[in-house]
Amino acid sequence: xxxxxxxxxxxxxxxxxxxxxxxxxxxxxxxxxxxxxxxxxxxxxxxxxxxxxxxxxxxxxxxxxxxxxxxxxxxxxxxxxxxxxxxxxxxxxxxxxxxxxxxxxxxxxxxxxxxxxxxxxxxxxxxxxxxxxxxxxxxxxxxxxxxxxxxxxxxx
Amino acid sequence: xxxxxxxxxxxxxxxxxxxxxxxxxxxxxxxxxxxxxxxxxxxxxxxxxxxxxxxxxxxxxxxxxxxxxxxxxxxxxxxxxxxxxxxxxxxxxxxxxxxxxxxxxxxxxxxxxxxxxx
Numbered sequence: 001x002x003x004x005x006x007x008x009x010x011x012x013x014x015x016x017x018x019x020x021x022x023x024x025x026x027x028x029x030x031x032x033x034x035x036x037x038x039x040x041x042x043x044x045x046x047x048x049x050x051x052x053x054x055x056x057x058x059x060x061x062x063x064x065x066x067x068x069x070x071x072x073x074x075x076x077x078x079x080x081x082x083x084x085x086x087x088x089x090x091x092x093x094x095x096x097x098x099x100x101x102x103x104x105x106x107x108x109x110x111x112x113x114x115x116x117x118x119x120x121x122x123x124x125x126x127x128x129x130x131x132x133x134x135x136x137x138x139x140x141x142x143x144x145x146x147x148x149x150x151x152x153x154x155x156x
Numbered sequence: 157x158x159x160x161x162x163x164x165x166x167x168x169x170x171x172x173x174x175x176x177x178x179x180x181x182x183x184x185x186x187x188x189x190x191x192x193x194x195x196x197x198x199x200x201x202x203x204x205x206x207x208x209x210x211x212x213x214x215x216x217x218x219x220x221x222x223x224x225x226x227x228x229x230x231x232x233x234x235x236x237x238x239x240x241x242x243x244x245x246x247x248x249x250x251x252x253x254x255x256x257x258x259x260x261x262x263x264x265x266x267x268x269x270x271x272x273x274x
Contacts, residue, residue: 025180034176035169038220042168045215046161064210064218064227065254071219072255076262080270093175096186097193098168098219099255106259110267122267126260132187133221134256137194138248141228144202145244148229149236 030092037087037094045071045098068099075103080111105129160214167209167216190221197225227251 078084113121235247
């Protein structure tokens with residue numbers, strides 16, 4: 001986002017003008033779409049969780065892991081056939097927030113850079129989009145776990 | 157069981173609505189939104205709030221990206237209980253391994269199989 005204070009009056013006027021012409025985002029419609037698509041993806045995830053609990057003897061706690069892997073596998077197929085992109089255009093955050101969106105970000109980056117070679121293209125660019133999620137996830141988890149451990153150490 | 161399906165749908169959908177609001181109202185990019193949600197997931201687990209949500213909503217809590225932050229903290233805490241501060245670093249990916257490994261393996265396979273679409 002541009003910093004407001006560095007703009008002269010003319011630029012501010014232009015920004016105001018630009019704002020008027022900007023298409024209003026249909027926030028409510030987008031939210032409803034995101035809710036249903038995101039909910040459906042989680043519903044599929046829940047069905048897979050029960051599948052792993054009943055047929056592969058996972059417990060409720062551990063069934064999350066194979067479920068996530070399977071969802072990412074499905075995301076690979078959908079991304080490869082170009083379906084996930086279209087879903088993303090319709091659902092917005094509904095397809096981006098579930099773990100399939102993370103899978104899609106990794107996989108589409110890998111496919112896109114295939115022409116640059118396996119090592120520098122696929123290997124180097126795979127986490128181009130999803131890397132920030134891992135970096136911020138790991139760093140914040142580190143801080144949280146560190147604080148929690150220290151509190152436990154001091155508390156008892 | 158039916159209640160579990162219902163709540164996974166509602167809670168999973170609710171996470172996506174939060175994401176959509178961050179897109180549309182706060183005007184964040186998808187990258188910023190996902191990073192923010194992962195951090196929120198990590199903090200929620202730090203406060204001990206994410207596990208009850210997972211028991212309550214099942215996949216509605218494990219499928220959204222917030223669960224990634226949650227399981228990172230979880231792995232770190234598991235090891236930290238055994239080995240102290242060092243465990244925070246060594247245990248970080250213990251629980252999350254499934255998601256990251258799957259993404260790398262299937263991402264590479266996908267790049268071998270599929271051709272980019274315009």
